[in-house]
Amino acid sequence: MSIHTIAKDQKNYFYQGDTLSIEFRKKQLRKLKQLLADNQDQIIEAIHKDFSKAPFEIYVSELLVVYDEINYMLKNMKKLARPEKVKTPLLHFYSKSRLLKDPLGSVLIISPWNYPLSLALTPLVGALAAGNCVVLKPSEISSHTSALMNKLLSGTFPKEYVSVCEGDAETTQTLLKQGFDHCFFTGSTEVGRKIMQAAGKTLTPVTLELGGKSPCIVTEDADLVKAACRIVWGKFVNAGQTCIAPDFVLVHESVKNRLILLIQEVIKRFYGEGPIDNPDYSGIITEKHFDRLLDLIEEERVIHGGSYERNSLKITPTLIDEPDWASPIMQEEIFGPLLPIKSYESIVDVVHTLQDKPKPLALYLFTESEVYKEFVMESLSFGGGCINDTIIHFANANLPFGGVGESGTGSYHGKYSFDTFTHKKGIIEKTTLFDLPLRYPPYDNNTLKWLKKMV
């Protein structure tokens, strides 16, 4: 079926109105949940084939996240979809105002390879909960997971309701020409620019969930043992191929050596002496990314790790000491198991340095000081983050997840997903029992005086 036909069929189907009913939407989400439960083993196998990810990590970061989102929507959808009453100015006497929660229509979801199931299905859940039809374009790089999602979703939902289009950048560009009612993109900042440009031609509204370099600050009074543990976990889960992984660490000079020792200990505790052979430790997605990461450390001072195996595309957890801000590893998003560690003298300098950089998707602060917490949170703009932990803010459906500035536009998860895929249609309903003639010509000066007084 051609892309044009799919887009057209979805529009026609949407206007039949089936998706407006809350019961219909809930039934579809239950179907999706059952589909995932029935095919859990196949899903784990496909993601593992894509990049040797540990089954435990797959369950937690790919399946649980989607189940959580489905459960949230099943519980809250009715309330979220309900029209909201709002106040009406006296000027419009006598009328009532309300917001209607309209689904957008047929939406395009474009997903990346790094969490190939959850980053495709979490927005899909939000879009379906809000009453939309969806065309999903998963990543061609995580090809096993994309093929499986296509097979499972196509076998469960009619194409005019949920459709999967596998393909590369060209397929995405063709999709963008169809003029969907919304485009939800997760991927790199560089491709995000191209998506926005292409969507602009049909004035398709976009949500951009992008990447960037997320800093992790460790102050002199931080609980270093906990910090080391939580930084290592957030950085090396999925071998660092997480959009919100701490990209680099800025640590107060007085505690730098101790933090490094603790990080090294935790790496050994988590992944053993030979992380390459450890099934809990993921590989890099492609040889191209593997080589890109090796290039990044070539000129740097490696103080831990730095080993690799081309066969399995694994690079061991690697620590880099004091890279220059101008070096490639401090310029581009790392997206791999390399952790630069830089020391600082003053938190004020840290804030000034970060204010000069693009606004990151996440920021992590390890500190016991309320003053530092307030200062950093108030001085820096970033998508979201954690104090004294890393990456867990992603897994709270009550928080909006998204970037700001170069790290993205818009947000999702829970209520924020529902709102992203909903148009709030403002309506005033006026009485027909009477009609105050004040606003109609011929205009009269007394009315004008009265109006001026009211203002």
Ligand code: NAD
């Ligand atoms: P990517 O930008 O290369 O690809 C994402 C999607 O865009 C894929 O489906 C791909 O087929 C498509 N695409 C690629 N080039 C295109 C083009 N020229 N025109 C149209 N479509 C195109 O990203 P990736 O490599 O799959 O994922 C890694 C990036 O995604 C990292 O930068 C990471 O930070 C970011 N990311 C962000 C989030 C988030 O939630 N903010 C989550 C995961 C990943």
